[in-house]
Amino acid sequence: MRLVVIGGGHAGIEAAHIAARMGVPTTLLTMNLDQIGQMSCNPSIGGVGKGHMVRELDALGGLMGRLADRSGIHFRILNGSRGMAVRGPRAQADRVKYRIAARNALEATPGLRLVQGMAACFRWEGGRLEGVELQDGSFLPCDAAVLTSGTFLNGRILIGARKVDAGRAGEPPSTQLADQLRALGLRCRRLKTGTSPRINRATIDFSRLEAQAGDPDPRPFSFYGEGIHLPQVPCHIVHTTPETERAVRENLDRSSMYGGHVEGVGPRYCPSIEDKFVKFPDKTSHQIFVEPDSLETQEIYLAGLSTSMPVDVQERMVRSLPGFEAAEILRPGYAIEYDSFDPLQLTRGLAVDGLPGLWFAGQINGTTGYEEAAGQGLMAGINAARWLRGQAPVILGRDQAYIGVMIDDLVTKGTDEPYRMLTARAEHRLGLACDVADTRLLPVAREVGALAPAELARAEAKAGRRARLHDQCREAWVTPTSPFGPVAAAAGLSLAAGLSLFDLLKRQQITPDLADAALALLEGWDAPQPGWEPAAERDLLLFEARYQDFHAREARILAGQRAWDHVRIPVDFRVEHLPGLSNEVKEKLQRHRPETLGQASRIPGITPAAVTLLHLLIERGAPEA
The missing domain is CATH 1.10.150.570 (GidA associated domain, C-terminal subdomain)
Structure with a gap:
């Protein structure tokens, strides 16, 4: 009962870690042990939809949320003024510290060993997977494997007309394994993604940029981690200028994409700067996020300036930005195209249909983004481990998790472009608020068995306390002469007849401050408990009360859909x-x-x-x- 996970990116980290936590002897095979957890694109974790998945990973025993908390240097809640269903936590991670934290976490996981090497091919005998052959001639025996190859399968970097076979800047592509998968008859297609140039901090005039501070009281991703301890730093915003657009338009024929050098399809929701100017000609400028790469280095990442232009054009574009007139590019941006395989060839558990013992996760399945890769890696690792133990796969429903929405989209509808998670993809998003992922996924966490006993007990206690709070609010009766009467009066509500506190909280006139005053009258409302945050619980209670009718309607729809499922x-x-x-x-x-x-x-x-x-x-x- 041995598992090999191929690839040390975000999908591979989660697959290897969760399988080992479930008690399956696991080997993580990666080309370079020093590059485990590398953030090849922008150094951020989370966002709207994506942050939901990070919380879900954490609720099931995954690593990404804890790693983001250990390495985060800028935290913000996006859509903070909107409803709880679409709020998303996001963090700028210290790229160097994230990589170190990832390796340290894996090395400290019992039952998991790390091996440096490149996979050349899988070996089956009599319909059973025997192991993985390495390029150096060695052999890793295993009974199951999870392939998380990222952009390495026949990867090719493009900068203008220049093409370099590579899986990532400075690292070789995986060609033998890609050729074997094609020879096995799997449907393959070429996809593309890209990165932005990285700039020397010392050559930027930050006084001309708009500063963007993080949240004054940053909230961690993890429900179970140690919190946030690194110094917090601001990000900045700058906008492109007419000169930026001229630099792009005058050199479109030198771009890899518009010069006809790119075969693969790029991500719709993360377009290159060339695409932005071509596809949105009426937009006079585009926003660029100026993000620190690390507290350890002077590198700055320009999120939103992804490009495959030649280096001289990149220099002209960068120096056209206000405050960047003297900027020096440390690493140019580039496009990269690679082999991915049609996810319609996968089961709902991410196993490859017809190839027993093999699972795919991450960009090989046509997705883009660290969080999407991690979510697939976690589920592939869980299901490979369960398969080895003779258990049925864990399938997350579309009403249970954003991870479930993503996997169902991939294996049911497929994708012809790099898939990115958006809250709009989840038809049941009212029930998928990221702040309740730990209690929402508690039954699945119990079944998976990767959380520590203390962590599971913490989630159980929080779920129980929320249930008791709901009962208290439904049982507490509000009349003009009851203890809650002054709260209703302060809201300008004239109560002709009594109503429950839960129904009172439905009224839009009840502000957070008034809700606090009412809840303070409940026994044990603000009693300390690990993981219990009164302000967050108040917001959740108001959200659930005011959307109760919508939840009820959704539940009726779901009942019919579950019958088909x-x-x-x-x-x-x-x-x-x-x-x-x-x-x-x-x-x-x-x-x-x-x-x-x-x-x-x-x-x-x-x-x-x-x-x-x-x-x-x-x-x-x-x-x-």
Whole structure:
């Protein structure tokens, strides 16, 4: 019962760590032990949608939230003035300290060993995975493997017309493994991503930039970590100028992308600066975030200036920004294209269909972003470990987690461009607030078994206290003469009849301060407890009270959807001969290979009527070919 995880990026870290925490002997194989946890793009973790996934990782025993807290130098809650469902924590990490923290965490994990080397190919014998051959001729025996190759499979860096075979700047690509996967018949496509130039801090005039401070009281990502201890520093904002646009437009033919050198499809939601000026011609300027790379170095990352222009054009673009007239580029930006494989070839547990013992996670599945990779790595590691122990995979529902939304999107709909998590992708986002991920995913955390007993007990205690608070608020009765009467009066509410405190909190006139006054009257409201933050719990209670009707409506919808999700489509169910289904529906069922009726219902073009008919045909049994 041995597992090998290939790749030391964000997906590989989570897969190896969680599997070892679950008691499976695990080896993490990476090209360079010093590059474990490397942030190849901008040095940030989280954001709207992405921050939700980091909290979910932490709730299940993952590492990313704890690593961000140990290395974070700038924390902010995005969308802080909006509803709890779409607020997202984000942190600037110290790139150097994050990498060190990641390696230290893995080295301290019992049952996990680190090996430096490059995977050349997998070896199967009699339909069973035997192990991984390395390029140096050595062999790692294993019974299961998780491949988290990032941008290394046939990776190629592009700067203008210059092309360099590389998986990342300064590191070789993985060609043998990519060729084997293609030879095995897996559907492959080329994708592209890019990075921005990094600047010498000493050559920037920060007095001309707009400072952006972090939150005065930064909140950590992790529910169970040690908190935030590093010095906090500001980021800055600058905007492109007409000269920036001229530099781009006059040299479009020298760009890798517009010069015809790029094969792969780039990310829609993280476009290059060339794309921004070409696709949004009416926008006079674009915002650039000036982000510190590390407290240990003088490097500054220009988020929003991703480019594949030649270095001389990059220098002209950078120096066109206010305060950057004398700026020196330490590392130029570049585009990188690489092999990824159609995620429709995966099961809902991220196992590769037809290749027993193999799981894919991260950019190999067509996603972009550290958080998306980490979420897949965690679930692939969990399910590989459970497969080795003869257990069924853990499948997160779309109503349970953003990680579940992402994986369902990938394996059900596929993607033809680098996939990025957005809150808009989650139709049940009212129930997916990131601040309650620990209690929301508590049943799954129990099943996975990777949290320490004290951590699990902490989540259990918080869930119990929230349930008691709801009961108290529903039982407390508000009348003009009750202890809560002055709160209602201060809000300008005239109560003709009594109502529960929970119903009072639904009223928009009840401000956070008035809610605090009412809750202070409840026994034990502000009693100290690890992880219990009264202000955050008050906001959560107000959110739940005011959106109760929406939650109830969503619950009714979910009840119907869950019925479909529990109806499995037999593996040997042949759709090509099914009567009553259109050719389009048959083609999509054959291509997407849904495992359940619920999954089939989410495939674009599959109508509810087709799903109902499919259900009937499954119950009757498929006709003979």
